[in-house]
Amino acid sequence: MAQPVQGQPNVQRPMLAPQTDPVMQARIEADFKPVYLAVGGPGHAFAFCQPHKVEKCDMCKLDFTALNRISKIFITNPNLRCPPPPTVLQQKLSQAVTNTKEEGNTLYKHNKHREALAKYNMAANIAVQRPPWESSALFREELSTVISNRSAALFELGDYLGALVDAETVVSIRRNWPKGHFRKAKALVGLRRLPEAEQSVSLGLQFEPNNTLQGGASKTHANTEGE
Amino acid sequence: MASVLVPVLYVGIVIGSLLVFSHFYRKRNTGKLYEPYFPSHPERDVYVTLLQQSDPPVHEALLKAALLRRAMTDVSRVVKLREDKPALQNLLQKGSIGDDLWNSLLQAEKELEAEILEVVAEANTFVEGWGGLIFQTAGEMLANEKMRGIYEDTSAARARKGNRTTTWQGWQGHRAPCS
Numbered sequence: 213m214a215q216p217v218q219g220q221p222n223v224q225r226p227m228l229a230p231q232t233d234p235v236m237q238a239r240i241e242a243d244f245k246p247v248y249l250a251v252g253g254p255g256h257a258f259a260f261c262q263p264h265k266v267e268k269c270d271m272c273k274l275d276f277t278a279l280n281r282i283s284k285i286f287i288t289n290p291n292l293r294c295p296p297p298p299t300v301l302q303q304k305l306s307q308a309v310t311n312t313k314e315e316g317n318t319l320y321k322h323n324k325h326r327e328a329l330a331k332y333n334m335a336a337n338i339a340v341q342r343p344p345w346e347s348s349a350l351f352r353e354e355l356s357t358v359i360s361n362r363s364a365a366l367f368e369l370g371d372y373l374g375a376l377v378d379a380e381t382v383v384s385i386r387r388n389w390p391k392g393h394f395r396k397a398k399a400l401v402g403l404r405r406l407p408e409a410e411q412s413v414s415l416g417l418q419f420e421p422n423n424t425l426q427g428g429a430s431k432t433h434a435n436t437e438g439e
Numbered sequence: 440m441a442s443v444l445v446p447v448l449y450v451g452i453v454i455g456s457l458l459v460f461s462h463f464y465r466k467r468n469t470g471k472l473y474e475p476y477f478p479s480h481p482e483r484d485v486y487v488t489l490l491q492q493s494d495p496p497v498h499e500a501l502l503k504a505a506l507l508r509r510a511m512t513d514v515s516r517v518v519k520l521r522e523d524k525p526a527l528q529n530l531l532q533k534g535s536i537g538d539d540l541w542n543s544l545l546q547a548e549k550e551l552e553a554e555i556l557e558v559v560a561e562a563n564t565f566v567e568g569w570g571g572l573i574f575q576t577a578g579e580m581l582a583n584e585k586m587r588g589i590y591e592d593t594s595a596a597r598a599r600k601g602n603r604t605t606t607w608q609g610w611q612g613h614r615a616p617c618s
Contacts, residue, residue, distance in 0.1 A: 280504075283501045
């Protein structure tokens with residue numbers, strides 16, 4: 213199922229030499245309010261709040277964590293002058309994630325659920341290392357598969373709450389994937405919340421009506437409800 | 440017999456005065472400023488503050504990161520305006536809202552266009568040709584950051600769920616009949 217790489221909707225860029233409206237420019241400049249920040253860290257490449265020198269300050273209501281994270285990527289890759297287009301990817305990262313996930317899958321099949329969980333955690337950590345400007349569609353696929361498998365492992369270990377949280381993560385990042393809803397339904401069944409489980413299954417079936425696995429689960433829920 | 444000139448003159452004066460009035464009215468309205476649609480632009484403020492810092496001079500990496508964050512905010516605002524516009528138009532036609540909010544939105548659109556041009560120009564000062572790419576990159580980064588935020592919220596979400604379960608169970612015992 214090839215998913216086309218889709219960025220946000222295209223911003224209209226004028227074809228001719230853009231003339232900035234001086235009135236608007238003046239408004240932009242008038243709108244400027246200086247921020248109380250201080251620059252520090254190695255190479256003066258990180259921002260902190262000025263009075264407290266913290267990255268994320270609740271008192272000054274400033275949060276530079278994301279900014280510093282991006283800056284760090286630039287610092288650690290001095291050859292990277294500007295982020296490449298989203299189609300340029302790091303091959304090794306995807307491979308590492310897939311390999312770790314497959315190792316986890318093998319362990320899961322051999323009923324070694326705790327080790328499988330460790331592998332899935334590792335895979336998730338690797339997947340999150342991806343530079344933020346790479347294809348978000350690929351990131352979504354990888355992360356959702358790993359977290360879905362982790363939810364299954366947690367379910368087998370009896371941690372229904374953790375499985376539910378993971379399944380909800382999967383559903384919120386990839387809503388049209390029936391497996392995510394299936395995992396959520398299973399976790400809810402484990403928590404004895406059957407009506408919600410049935411809702412989850414029916415929502416998942418809406419995305420893929422011919423999904424046999426979920427169809428079977430739906431019938432099972434209907435039977436257990438009737439008891 | 441009254442001359443034909445009189446009604447013609449009358450019509451001419453009426454139309455002339457209408458034209459004169461509309462000319463001055465329009466002139467008065469173009470300079471009018473409406474309430475800003477978006478309250479402030481914190482990422483732009485951070486970027487300009489960093490640019491103005493000269494002692495010690497800021498590393499280029501931090502400036503590029505600040506520019507990327509600014510572009511990300513701009514992309515999210517473009518999306519929001521696109522969503523809000525037809526909805527506001529509908530409300531305006533039905534008469535539920537006044538003209539001011541609609542004019543604010545139009546003004547915000549023009550401001551955003553100027554802002555985008557500025558970001559493109561700034562991007563080109565760092566790396567030639569980056570301006571054409573930066574908004575595509577910003578879009579991907581927005582999606583990425585959203586997913587990463589959900590993932591990192593996992594343990595907090597678990598704590599919330601844990602609390603809610605016990606509260607629900609505790610409440611069930613003391614449930615009063617709805618009257």
